[in-house]
Amino acid sequence: MDFEKLVSDFKSGKPVIIFDDPKREGEADIVIHAKFATPEKIRLLRQDAGGLICLCTDKQTASKLGVGFYTDMVKNSNDEGVRKIAIEKTPYGDEPSFSVYINSRKVRTGITDEQRSLTVREFDEMLGAGAEREFASRFYAPGHVPLLISRGIENRHGHTEMSIELCKMAGMSPAVVICEMLADDSKALSWNGVLEYSKKKGFFAIMGAELLEGLKK
Amino acid sequence: MDFEKLVSDFKSGKPVIIFDDPKREGEADIVIHAKFATPEKIRLLRQDAGGLICLCTDKQTASKLGVGFYTDMVKNSNDEGVRKIAIEKTPYGDEPSFSVYINSRKVRTGITDEQRSLTVREFDEMLGAGAEREFASRFYAPGHVPLLISRGIENRHGHTEMSIELCKMAGMSPAVVICEMLADDSKALSWNGVLEYSKKKGFFAIMGAELLEGLKK
Numbered sequence: 088m089d090f091e092k093l094v095s096d097f098k099s100g101k102p103v104i105i106f107d108d109p110k111r112e113g114e115a116d117i118v119i120h121a122k123f124a125t126p127e128k129i130r131l132l133r134q135d136a137g138g139l140i141c142l143c144t145d146k147q148t149a150s151k152l153g154v155g156f157y158t159d160m161v162k163n164s165n166d167e168g169v170r171k172i173a174i175e176k177t178p179y180g181d182e183p184s185f186s187v188y189i190n191s192r193k194v195r196t197g198i199t200d201e202q203r204s205l206t207v208r209e210f211d212e213m214l215g216a217g218a219e220r221e222f223a224s225r226f227y228a229p230g231h232v233p234l235l236i237s238r239g240i241e242n243r244h245g246h247t248e249m250s251i252e253l254c255k256m257a258g259m260s261p262a263v264v265i266c267e268m269l270a271d272d273s274k275a276l277s278w279n280g281v282l283e284y285s286k287k288k289g290f291f292a293i294m295g296a297e298l299l300e301g302l303k304k
Numbered sequence: 305m306d307f308e309k310l311v312s313d314f315k316s317g318k319p320v321i322i323f324d325d326p327k328r329e330g331e332a333d334i335v336i337h338a339k340f341a342t343p344e345k346i347r348l349l350r351q352d353a354g355g356l357i358c359l360c361t362d363k364q365t366a367s368k369l370g371v372g373f374y375t376d377m378v379k380n381s382n383d384e385g386v387r388k389i390a391i392e393k394t395p396y397g398d399e400p401s402f403s404v405y406i407n408s409r410k411v412r413t414g415i416t417d418e419q420r421s422l423t424v425r426e427f428d429e430m431l432g433a434g435a436e437r438e439f440a441s442r443f444y445a446p447g448h449v450p451l452l453i454s455r456g457i458e459n460r461h462g463h464t465e466m467s468i469e470l471c472k473m474a475g476m477s478p479a480v481v482i483c484e485m486l487a488d489d490s491k492a493l494s495w496n497g498v499l500e501y502s503k504k505k506g507f508f509a510i511m512g513a514e515l516l517e518g519l520k521k
Contacts, residue, residue: 172439
């Protein structure tokens, strides 16, 4: 496994693909650093992946921004019906990484490729400026881009955590856009489907187990 | 304008298209009653529309379920950063219709066409059984399908409200799946683009103003 190639592709803005584990979600996500999330890249996520277009960050950043997990918002909701459906863990055993759904204050509706791109890149720009205190002047909620918070690779082996590890390896800010790859058979794209797609597009694809193994080195 | 055709198409499970208003979002949504939201229909929304796949219901149902608006969850969050980014109104002037993000308890990850279809149809089945009290045994949050609550067509002219009016006209339960149509130019699909698509597919497309006019009759 050519770890250097994975990191250099990611660092250059090329989409990379991470398939978590057949025993976990059994899903592949296309992963792109937020800095490179142009409208064209958002379109690629929408058309070639098809799941939810999410923005991942790390615990330290979330803590600086003062945002927590969606799980807690649900659990502490004033609405009885919402509190009643709150879960702590997903059916595959992990705590969810969802936080709040945001839009950049520069957008109008928030959903077009141009506007989701703005939201995602604005987040990275904010971090780049070291200005987490500008969160409220740059973003609002409810928005159209779910923020996901890494629970730390030592606690959870999700796409969120693995993507944030990629940022660290590349020496980049903790801001990644990810999207689940869906297939025409109504299921998630299989590993074989991933290999076929990644070969066609020239994208690097990796299994979670292999990525985790590489991180130990 | 052939209102009867619009209602009978909707009633038979055919997708219909509503373009709100160039002065509002300026966006077209594909609209399908939840009952007919098969995995194939979810795929159509994902591939031909491309926005967020949302499930709309009405105020009465939301009240029976005990769920409110996401705006309030944000405003009342325990997290200071979340409270700080809370908005009351969208940039185009309306209060958002977002409520909580749900999954059916039958799903594993929640995002595939099969699983979003399950979530959406389960909601309609629950209403059909008159069993809103089964909400907590059938759904959980955080999930992958945003529930939207109509603020009433007298208060708001969004896709949510117009879709719920369609349900009433068709004598169907208040459960509709909708998705914004995006274009390859990184913007929302224009009305001309909608006409071209709807002609090709044989789907009924209508402007919000015309739909609102028709409702008065």
